[in-house]
Amino acid sequence: MPPGAVSQAATEESAALMRDWMLHHLHEDGRMSYLWLPSLDVEGDGNNMIRQWMATNALIEIAQREDDPELWARVAQNIDYNLEHFYRQEGELGIIQYASTVKLGAMSLAALAIINHPERARWQTQEHALRRTIASLWSESGEFTLYYRPRHKRDNAANFYPGETLLLWSQLYAETRDPELLRRYEASYRFYRTWHLDPANRRPAFVPWHSRASVAMWRVLGEEAPTPTDATGETGEGEGEAGEGQTPPPTPDAPEAGPAGGPEAEGKAERTPEGWPVGTAPESPSGLTRAELAEWVFTINDWLIDEMAVWDEALYDDEKGRFYTRKKNYGIPHASATGVFMEGLVDAYVLAGELGDQLHAERYRRTLARALRSVMQLQYVDEVDLYYVVDREAARGGLRTSIFHNDIRVDNVQHVLMGVLDLLEVFGPDDYSTQ
Template structure:
């Protein structure tokens, strides 16, 4: 079905900016300040690869994007990809993180050129399993950094990303080994993150584990996965601002969960889209309405952060930032690549799950 007009506008502007944001070498500009024209000297391979996966998915239905996708994928393979003894992985700055390797596998699985990369995708899947412990938990690094790190914190991001990657690879190939191993890891994290949520809660794991459990519910119809999705997302809604910057995911009562950030808003919204679909699938109309309302508020906030008008203060041409999404409404004017990428993925997911009557209502309320 067609998306509601305002939702499609947010997505289309963000997609156009992402495509314009790819340099000649095939790498996305990581972050830009439209007011000053500065480009960040920082980079993050995991966020780059999340955007690579989004571009791969966009190019499935848009043939004109395939050369851009191939250029981006060529950069990744020629610059960051390594393979040793059947293990494929991303190496960046001497390190190899589980999350980046998961996003590499997701990019392969989403690509219209998957057939050309089947052996590399299999190696990347094996690279993820190389970081799986006997109890199903993961380790965060294939090649560790030379500084101390908080593995538990890193895995609030990486563990769900790895689960989603393995399941998407299973959907693409039908290779049951990867479904079985993802299921084994899911059992560990159901205990860690859902049954023991009071002790271990951190909102970053909610969207990735939501997507993974939704996939596992689709494959198994096991009630425990639906219940996990609801437990996680009911808790997440406590974070959404309903009084000041309405719709953003930030609660000043819990500053330990991070500062306001459009990237977080986008990925939480994507997770809520899957939770909404789960509520619909199981006939839970109350939760479906609650999740859809939260999504509506979030997208309204994200739309307010999107650069849609030419800035008189900026010396940059309008196309350089049109459609980009600033990090927050306070002091951070920078537009980072994953701010746009997560928003695109959220809207795409929601569009897949909305019925025509709901879409019409959503458009009027937004």
């Protein structure tokens, strides 16, 4: 594809192919393929719970747009499969475990998938237990313990898991307006803002998750509070049953009493799934403002573009539009990286537009159009791309990892598809120019 050939029609076609790849690799028992090797026409070894639950969230985005009951049922099968094979209950806590590892990010993304499915109540026990575990990994400084198991593991996961958790918490706060949840969100936002700005820690992987969480919270802080809930996502039976300042009634199927959550003995305060009393009022009101959240989103996305967005400096035309730098060791070029950066940039683009910040909006628009061109270059589409592939239906619509690495990992497709679906909703026909 010539660098200037990106269009709305081409983007729609690319999204449809990615959607078909995802559904082709969603098996009848609900399992999602993790890695497809086109050269061998077989699935590769390995698995990753974060990428599997991100794929579930991508399937949910597809189902939300198509509003197809059969597709929602298939997504429910995928949730059931993942929970059956990787969910464990440990007392009051719920975990997502693969091999011997339990990651904060995997639990957050699993909870996010559950709360976004129309049959959410079907998995209420698992949702509440996961939320208790996530809360147990939070400290008053705002820092999260990144692994439930092994507890003291240290790696670069601080760039990923806290942002994934804040995205979950922003959505939970939107439905509950729980002041204690907002206090904890704010503490973590401030902790990781300071952490990321330390040059020793600053990496691009941090940007998209915190962008999405910050834009979501920016939006919530500007909205009128919804009908009060019991901080579990359940509303009262009718209007007026839980007015402003009142404690909502308990849900009939709330989890049993325990040290980490659920209603306590009769006569004591009902607790949120996370474990604190419903309606807990922090000593100090939140100081989090929409203005600082917007400034933060622009700061980190401007830095990301300066560091990683490739166009004029590309050594080859095939590299144009991707996110990668040879100047620093941020990792290898990867379709999934370009995709997740697109997800955060779409939210930043929308934010800039709503604030009337045309300079930022145009910068993000152009970067997104160029990123579209990059991922289209990586997609298996036609006979030219598939000339050596025997099982073409298993590869068609998938994305190579890079221009020199032809494996299709599920998050190559999932991240790009989520970014492209969001982009199609906010771009007009004239917004696809790479110039």
